[in-house]
Amino acid sequence: MTTAMKHLMGWCGIGTLSLAIAPLVGSAYQAPVAITVSPSPTAITAESDHRMMMDTLKITSLRRGADSDPKSPFAANTDESKATPYPNLPDPLTLKNGKKVTSSKIWRDQRRPEIVEDFDREIYGRMPANTPKVKWEVVGTTQDMNGDISVTTKKLVGHVDNSAYPAVTVDIQLTVTTPTNATKPVPMMMEFGFGGFPGRRPGTVTPPSGTAAPDWQQQLLAKGWGYAILMPNSVQADNGAGLTQGIIGLCNKGRARKPDDWGALRAWAWGASRALDYLETDKAVNAKQIGIEGLSRYGKAAAVAMAYDPRFAIAFIGSSGEGGVKIHRRDFGEKVENVASSGEYHWMAGNFIKYAGPLTPNDLPVDSHELVALCAPRPVFIGSGSPQVEGNWVDAKGMFLGGVGAGPVYKLLGKKDMGTTEMPPIETPLIDGEIAFRQHAGGHTNAPNWATFLTFASRYIKATPTAAAPVKTSSANRRTNVSPAIPATLQRKVDKTIETISPLKDAFKNKFLIGTILSNAALESRAPGEVDLALTHFDAVTAENSMKPDAMQPREGEFTFADSDKLMEIASKSDATVVGHTLVWHSQTPAWFFQGPDGKPADRALALARMRKHIATVVGRYKSRI
Template sequence: MLSMSIVTSQTIYDESKVPTFEVPDPLVTFGGEKINSVRKWEKVRRPELLKFFENNVYGKLPKALKIDSYTILEQDNNALNGKAKRKQVQLTFKNNDKILSFTILLYLPKNLDKAPVFLGYNFYGNHTITEDKAVLISTAWANNNEDFGIENHTLIEESRGKRTHRWAVEKILDAGYGLATIYYGEVDPDKNDFSDGVHNLLYQQTQRQPKPDEWGSIAAWSWGMVRALDYFEKDPEIDATKVISFGHSRLGKTSLWAGATDVRFAGVISNNSGCGGAALSKRKFGETVGRINTSFPHWFCDNFDQYSDNEEALPVDQHQLLALIAPRPLYVASAQEDEWADPKGEFLSSYYASSVYELYGKKGIGTMEMPKVNEPIQNTVAYHIRTGKHDVTDYDWENYIKWANAFVK
């Protein structure tokens, strides 16, 4: 265990008030055994860490649920003024006499036979990421949003293109990557109700909600990313060996868990993912485990509640989640004004995960000193903190593309 510095229970935004806490060593087992080889990491330490996160943080899937069928709802080989191929693919799942479907919006560069792809969820429908009129509007439940004209939990035409600034579609295509996005509410609506998403397909006869160690919404959304990857392996236009999971905020937590649970993801990006994502829980800076479990009780499994306002009892921390992604490339990004997500905690998590990457001979974050704002560290483990707020910007995408070119493509 590595010791760090100094106590309180209100929201902490002052480094001098961060409690003293222990950083559990990723390379020492729960039983105290030192891990000094890749083989031991993969056979002993990685499985026990994965199992702990599965049973006590995100929740495990009750059983496998694979794609029943997929349908290409729409495609155009001359989309975005001739720049891209567009495809809208619906994946359907059936179990317990119930059906769930979600739609992947795909933009692929025209000049490539097989494209590497960034895969990420969006918050308000596929039609919000682009002005493209051909993109279908989801009929799934949505959070109301006055700015987007969303009321009665219904997505509408008025919100088309409202989130184009978060998705640098042209930059991604110009760099020779495809973009795949899914409206997360189609997989599991983001509310504390486990009756209307994918969970419902896997309940036992009288079950109405997941068991204490079973999946919350983050694990359900991660499952959806993994199923999208299953589809990509069937699509001849996609290089399924070069799919990068991407996510912002709660969906950054999701992209990390997807990358940890499925080693087929070639790289993982966490954008401003904060508590329960990249940020260290034990620092208790900004959002805490207690706050997140109170505000969003459906995101994690019920077993995680035992660590609310009790982070010191956690035998793990989020750097060990990041370490589960090793040796695949990992990018953690923060925003200067996003104190709620604890940028320093996100950085330190990347730093402490690096010892596992080094075991593989990969270069991680070589210093405990945070980089200056807008001065990225780009190694197999990459990190930047940019100016601005909790968001995704062109600056973020420019750096993700540069890093992917060096470490994934």
């Protein structure tokens, strides 16, 4: 589009400019050629879009969210005696007219649609009636080993039809892996993945000394399943500035959202449904036995996908917290006010902001137990980590209660509930009913719960275990988009060789540095052995989160350097190079960072000033050492 065309569109207030141009070929006049020019998407920031939504809703200020720092005056509540300011939850089995739901037919035809409407309007937003079609293309196929099982992996791109608005392109990224030697279609677990075209994602567990635990993919393969990994960020960006792009921007033709338009969680769930469309055509996959799994924000998305698409047979919802299956009305860990802030509001419908001011969570027409109820009668597994390791931010009990509250609907439909209303001890599985729960002893990961999930799932998903079948692979046939193969001998027996083998860094000496993170847990001596192991095998380290505001500046202007100084000290003693890492982003940032002195969202100038101060302080302290 020429500059003149852009100016013409702006002057005339034209959304889409149609021109008829009559070209000359030689001296001959040709018939006019119609050209349609789409305007560029509206340029927004998360802060400006959040403020615009507040203005649309006639909201002048919001209540402050909780801080994850326990020393903050606005620290998140972790006292269970103060966690239920609103003890009464909406009844999933009472119609809007006050009548009770007494049959599966009334649930299906009347009450369930009422709940869906409330979630659409107030929580996750409405999916447009005519979303564009997706055309799937297999762009690569590889055969290799994952552990000791031969697998075939297809790399796919889902091209979303953008003919109605060519200014936005959406190409969904998906990988599909099945056991090569399977003799019939296999069950499939679809995961919301982290990063680009992936194989693995963060969240693996260090096995105990002397053993090497198979990862989630290998556990699925051994049971006869396949796995698919969907890249949610290829569907919709995980930030407010991207709301005029991605599938939301494409459907809105680059314009800002209305208050009941869908947010990123609903968009990611839509992407999972489109991936499911493809899997239904894959002859290697049993389309009736496809589950959905996710962790953290993607645990929220997995819950939404399961609730809205009845084709998913089972769900594994990990550490979903606020906005997921945690009860919104609880005040424990992260709460409604956090998700309604400019850092996370893009996950939800704009209307959700209302419940952080002037309304309260108690004004919500539904709560998260009803999201779980929308999954009924299909099986749902809810997982979390230990408060001592994962922390209290995700509110494990709040998620447990989300499952408990859905129980009456499952029982109405002839299924079992969780079997108790009492929170079980850590590592005590509740898997006898269709709603399962387990709190493992680890951190923010699903990894320790996979074995229990597969035991639970075996009641519903029938698969033939896959036998080990090593195959030879040439260098030209190695996987580049899935997990690197691990020799079976190393999977079965480690014999503490990690303690005696030559340092990994020595293998690359004088070629390049090889590095790793040092976590806050390691720096605070809560992860024994991590520092020694890291420095034995790596000659470069970087801070995980210890230089971000959440850890370093929990209150404005009060800097805490203990963890970051420890990192520099450790690196100095071992002659390791310290590599810089992200200092400020939307996460690992306390709530005050995004709020002004009047309690309203910070404007752009204030946010930038705070970013500059934080970055300048960190860089000024360590500039000659990183």
